[in-house]
Amino acid sequence: MYNNEEDSLVAHLSKENNILNDSINEIMNSPNVVFRAESSDTLFKQYQVLKHVKSKSDTLQKVFEKITTGFFDYRSRNQFYYNGIPGLAEFDTIKYFLKGDTISLPFNFNHRITSFDNIIYQISNYLQALQEKANSTMSNLSKSLKIYENQEIIDSLDRVLSSLQSSINEKYSEASNFEDIDNSKVSFSIKVYHSLHKRILSGIKKKYINNSLSQEKMIELGNTLICYYAFLDSNKTYLDRIDNMHKYWNDSLFTVYRDNPFDFRKLQTKILEGVQNASNILLNHYANQLLNAKTCEQIYNELNKIILLNNRVEFLVKNMELDIVQKLNRALRRERVPNRIERLLEL
Structure with a gap:
């Protein structure tokens, strides 16, 4: 028992x-x-x-x-x-x-x-x-097992980075002559590329290829590089568009051509000058923020702000006859502070 x-x-x-x-x-x-x-x-x-x-x-x-x-x-x-x-x-x-x-x-x-x-x-x-x-x-x-899994991830990151870098080198080929070009003639996309490369990317890449780092740190840096490279690769067209945004607004949005009963030439009229001036100030502010962004998340955020600003401007011009738009135009005439303009435009 x-x-x-x-x-x-x-x-x-x-x-x-x-x-x-x-x-x-x-x-x-x-x-x-x-x-x-x-x-x-x-x-x-x-x-x-x-x-x-x-x-x-x-x-x-x-x-x-x-x-x-x-x-x-x-x-x-x-x-x-x-x-x-x-x-x-x-x-x-x-x-x-x-x-x-x-x-x-x-x-x-x-x-x-x-x-x-x-x-x-x-x-x-x-x-x-x-x-x-x-x-x-x-x-x-x-x-x-973690060592092998991490190595597979690093190998995958290397392949993605290699592909992105080849694409970027082709799209931003003129960046190699950046120092020799008059700054006023350099496109915004090249300015962004040069700024990111000089301030951030070259340092991260140097660390990433340093074999003395742990695998976890290499994975972290590799993903950070991919974030920046993907931004440059996929957004060059829009970054170039930002160069011409002021001109596009001035010539196509804020300038209206009406029939002239006394001449064959159209009458040229400026509209929503308060919105235009304030939007130009805010665009310059966003572009400068993007050029000096310190993180990958910030550069995406700043570009998104520019896209939203352009959409807002186009919407206001399309609805310029509305009283609320005219009221907003008057409120923006003497406004020069980006944060206040941002609030007024509801961005």
Whole structure:
């Protein structure tokens, strides 16, 4: 007869062992482990150690099943396990095959169950040590996998950056002569490219290709570079459009041509001069903010502000006859502060 305390302990240990077994199965059967296990000696060694730990856990589970299913109702556990539990009573050597070679690896685990004395409590101590060994091995396995995963990410970043850089070099080819061109004749897109390259991109790229950095830092820098490169690559057309936005507003939006009853030439009339002057001030402010942006997020935000400003200007011109637009035009005539103009234009 066994007391209730032992029965309760067996139930608890069986539950703990099941949790351990499930954890080991989950990581051993994960796609990354299955796919990469043989890609590195270290990784495969950790995999084999974990596999051996699982065999110990499986052995314990068989013991728990015998106890809980009534195997020892008419048998003595002490007599059955007089010399300990087979498979858990000796020091082990792990043997496995890798790349055609047979590898023998000592199983560094000092706990054994070699006698029948207080066997349930021996199992409790053994299981606790086995859990620690499994957790340590799974942690090392995860770290080894992380290195490969990070390297794959870095390789992918390199491919994207290479493609983007080739495209940018072609689109911004005139930037190589930036210092020799009159600043007034340099397009806004080239100014943006030169500003970002000089202030930010060259420094980040230099760090990114520095092999002394951690993989995590390289991934962070690679994603930052891609953000800037993608901006330059996809927005050059609109950046060039900003150069002509003042002229477009002046000639196409804020200038109206009406029939002249006394001449064949049209009468030229300026409209919404308050909106035009204020919008020009705000456009210059946004463009300057973009040129001096300190983060990738900021350059996207500043460009988006310019796009919204242009849309707002076009909307106001289209609805110039409305009283509210005329009222806004009067309010903007003497306004020179960008933040106030922004609020009045509801941007």
